[in-house]
Amino acid sequence: MQRLEATGLVVRDTSHPVHAGQPVTLTDAGRTSLAGSHPTGMAASAPAPRTGTWPSPTRSRR
Numbered sequence: 001m002q003r004l005e006a007t008g009l010v011v012r013d014t015s016h017p018v019h020a021g022q023p024v025t026l027t028d029a030g031r032t033s034l035a036g037s038h039p040t041g042m043a044a045s046a047p048a049p050r051t052g053t054w055p056s057p058t059r060s061r062r
Contacts, residue, residue, distance in 0.1 A: 009033055 001024070004010045009030035013023040026034065 004030070 001010070001012075005012060007029075008027055011025050011027055013025070016022045
């Protein structure tokens with residue numbers, strides 16, 4: 001988190017105490033960096049479900 005803040009990619013709202021959780025906001029540079037990190041077309045498609053993960057198709061229980 002400190003590295004992201006040091007490079008100007010995020011900004012913390014220091015008006016909230018740390019123990020209560022400080023909101024974090026992406027800067028314009030952070031948004032640009034994040035948008036550039038995905039291959040074309042990847043953001044529009046949903047990830048394929050993994051086998052054996054919840055929620056799985058319902059099965060009748062005995």
